[in-house]
Amino acid sequence: MRVATxxxxxxxxxxxxxxxxxxxxxxxxxxxSYGKESHLAYLGHALVENRNGLIAAAxxxxxxxxxxxxxxxxxxxxxxxxxxxxxxxxxDKAFDSRDFVDARAS
Numbered sequence: 001m002r003v004a005t006x007x008x009x010x011x012x013x014x015x016x017x018x019x020x021x022x023x024x025x026x027x028x029x030x031x032x033s034y035g036k037e038s039h040l041a042y043l044g045h046a047l048v049e050n051r052n053g054l055i056a057a058a059x060x061x062x063x064x065x066x067x068x069x070x071x072x073x074x075x076x077x078x079x080x081x082x083x084x085x086x087x088x089x090x091x092d093k094a095f096d097s098r099d100f101v102d103a104r105a106s
Contacts, residue, residue, distance in 0.1 A: 030063035
């Protein structure tokens with residue numbers, strides 16, 4: 001992936017640096033954790049079945065702060081289609097937010 005860095009500034013403000021891929025304009029800067037460097041990336045998501053650890057669904061999304069929750073909701077909704085039984089989901093603390101729980105409950 002080729003990366004172009006451009007310095008831009010407006011009158012009276014400090015210059016800022018913008019990074020954009022020249023080969024993939026949809027890639028976004030993403031930082032895995034605090035204190036780490038950012039990379040142009042996509043996010044990969046997997047819905048894993050609890051009993052045997054098999055991947056039940058997978059998808060890739062643009063990197064942003066809500067992609068994991070949105071992908072989880074989409075994959076769970078897709079798995080629920082045609083199934084009369086309720087699906088139980090387990091997740092880590094990143095999914096413990098009111099909007100995710102409310103969206104999953106509806």
